[in-house]
Amino acid sequence: MGIELRGITKAYEHAAQPVLREVNAEIQDGELFVIVGPSGCGKSTLLRMIAGIIPITAGQLAIDGQVMNGVPPKDRKLSMVFQSYALYPFLDVAANVAFGLKARKMPVAEIKKRVTEALEMVNLTKYRARKPRELSGGQRQRVALARAIASDAKICLMDEPLSNLDAQLRVKMRAEIRELQRKLGLTLIYVTHDQTEAMTMADHVMVLNDQQVQQIDTPLDIYNHPANHFVAQFFGTPQINLLTVKAEQQATHELRVDSALKVVLKEPLALGTYTLGIRPNQLIATTVIGDTGNAQVINVETLGEQTIIEAILDSGVPVRIVQAGQVQIDIEQRIEVTAKGAAFIFDDHQQLIVEQGGITDDQLVTAK
Numbered sequence: 001m002g003i004e005l006r007g008i009t010k011a012y013e014h015a016a017q018p019v020l021r022e023v024n025a026e027i028q029d030g031e032l033f034v035i036v037g038p039s040g041c042g043k044s045t046l047l048r049m050i051a052g053i054i055p056i057t058a059g060q061l062a063i064d065g066q067v068m069n070g071v072p073p074k075d076r077k078l079s080m081v082f083q084s085y086a087l088y089p090f091l092d093v094a095a096n097v098a099f100g101l102k103a104r105k106m107p108v109a110e111i112k113k114r115v116t117e118a119l120e121m122v123n124l125t126k127y128r129a130r131k132p133r134e135l136s137g138g139q140r141q142r143v144a145l146a147r148a149i150a151s152d153a154k155i156c157l158m159d160e161p162l163s164n165l166d167a168q169l170r171v172k173m174r175a176e177i178r179e180l181q182r183k184l185g186l187t188l189i190y191v192t193h194d195q196t197e198a199m200t201m202a203d204h205v206m207v208l209n210d211q212q213v214q215q216i217d218t219p220l221d222i223y224n225h226p227a228n229h230f231v232a233q234f235f236g237t238p239q240i241n242l243l244t245v246k247a248e249q250q251a252t253h254e255l256r257v258d259s260a261l262k263v264v265l266k267e268p269l270a271l272g273t274y275t276l277g278i279r280p281n282q283l284i285a286t287t288v289i290g291d292t293g294n295a296q297v298i299n300v301e302t303l304g305e306q307t308i309i310e311a312i313l314d315s316g317v318p319v320r321i322v323q324a325g326q327v328q329i330d331i332e333q334r335i336e337v338t339a340k341g342a343a344f345i346f347d348d349h350q351q352l353i354v355e356q357g358g359i360t361d362d363q364l365v366t367a368k
């Protein structure tokens with residue numbers, strides 16, 4: 001079932017400004033839609049308004065074409081998975097999964113069938129008689145997933161369900177949730193502050209910040225075509241380098257950070273001050289002898305397949321550089337930092353105005 005948000009706003013009495021302003025989005029039937037943003041940006045508030053737990057101040061929410069403002073949560077035909085698992089400690093796994101079904105006075109045979117099928121899907125059949133305290137964090141989250149699956153709702157809301165798990169388990173659970181969502185044909189709305197989860201799981205991503213939507217697009221389009229400073233910084237690890245530059249000549253075709261670090265433009269820019277955004281993998285660090293070059297290395301992280309170099313330009317501006325492979329470079333080493341050419345140019349309102357030499361859709365490699 002599809003979901004439509006039209007001008008959704010949430011404000012609290014006596015608050016200086018609304019929590020969310022004019023949120024508009026269309027979530028297609030059967031897609032995995034991720035809402036991402038920093039802590040306090042309103043992600044969970046939006047999810048709870050969709051669920052009906054929090055009332056909508058202004059705007060309209062429609063599910064499957066029907067307006068849901070004011071409709072109680074139990075009548076919205078959706079399930080929800082929380083960060084905290086929300087399991088009853090005195091009930092075993094099977095009873096936790098069955099609890100909501102019993103509350104709806106479903107026939108015993110139907111409850112047993114749904115619980116069995118749900119536990120099979122999340123590989124917890126042999127744990128059905130255990131209490132939550134006897135399970136690992138990942139297993140507890142699977143119980144919460146099984147409970148959502150057993151409800152047979154076609155819409156599932158997930159509020160940071162993996163944030164309590166360790167890194168390796170999060171990777172495994174991401175894949176399992178994605179596989180279950182496709183298998184069951186769920187419309188899944190997933191809230192997270194982790195841009196990696198958004199990039200690896202989503203069909204579409206909504207980026208929230210400063211009480212409003214910054215961008216809605218596919219993960220790759222958000223990475224390759226960020227709408228503004230915030231989106232460019234939020235997506236990508238290490239973070240993009242944002243460097244202040246001036247176009248000092250009318251209709252200039254070149255933006256210079258310094259004599260070595262510059263970007264040549266295809267189209268001219270007018271006089272003014274701009275922000276040059278360059279991904280760390282679009283910078284090159286070349287070691288030099290003596291005091292030449294334009295930067296000094298302050299930190300090096302060798303990760304096996306790539307090396308992350310942090311340096312300070314002679315102007316005092318920090319930059320991050322990612323180079324493939326294992327690069328041998330010393331801290332305090334002098335280097336020359338240059339750009340490969342791909343860059344983003346933002347105006348003084350932090351909005352993207354030029355994409356310079358970035359990847360385009362027809363350059364994407366398709367797996368054979």
